Amino acid sequence: MQRTIYIISGPAGVGKSTTSKRLVERLDRSSYISGDDVSHIPVNGRGKPWLCKETHDLTWKNILSLIKNLISYNYDIVIDYVTFPSEARWLVKELKYSDVRIHYIILMVDKETIIHRDSLRAPSVQMGERSVVLLNEFNDELNDFNNVLDTQEFTADQVDLVVNEILNSNRFLIN
């Protein structure tokens, strides 16, 4: 049976985790991969995935291995991770022989909202300038906006509306 992968991406502070977890709940046979958790499996000796190519590549290989196993056990998959268009395209290529539909969703809010949300985090996990750098990196790499889902106007208790849009639209399909 054909399975579905949802890549929930976007810069820090757009609501990836909240949206991903709600989406997982809405699917009958579902799994949840936190890219951050996978990137933290290496402990001593690893670099930051956005600075160290080796750590970055290992993280994506681990995610890909988990995806392949989960597909073979008939799970839909929600990936919660900062995933750039080039990385989403790499996944499509690696999974071209698998019977899956891949939806790639870039959640987006404006710069002021990202800075504000970052300031609300506990100081130890605040990203500071990095959160704006990430936002700019997304804007630089985007060729079109088919995959962007603007969540600026949604409040925290409207997550279900965002999930409905993800579930009911074909515009996020990339394979």
Next chain:
Amino acid sequence: MQRTIYIISGPAGVGKSTTSKRLVERLDRSSYISGDDVSHIPVNGRGKPWLCKETHDLTWKNILSLIKNLISYNYDIVIDYVTFPSEARWLVKELKYSDVRIHYIILMVDKETIIHRDSLRAPSVQMGERSVVLLNEFNDELNDFNNVLDTQEFTADQVDLVVNEILNSNRFLIN
């Protein structure tokens, strides 16, 4: 370069996580796999790994995939999971062509200690009878005690002594 895998096993309440995390810190190039975390990647549709063969098998396939990737990136690996001797042997078989040493350590305390430690957990995560069932399952499956490390006499601030024993002994080697 030959890498090392440490499987830190034993029933609930013996100190697997504490010991594993300290061991990871002591290794130069190390990684940490929480079997519980891996078993929770499937969300809707999964069973309990100790009751549902399919969920059990998927968990171990995911762990094995992560191990293979981590070895190819030259990481030592600490696996923190309730791992029975038969499962450790399965890992040895699956990794027979990999250049790794596999140490299998079953941490053990007595029944009264396990019951006491379980009672100290938050009610929502207490295992109740299951913690004793697990202890009995280990005792039933054990043919010899080479892999058992009795931590009954160690206090919480003596974790480093346990880690020293793991690092300096060859008796846990199973391949």
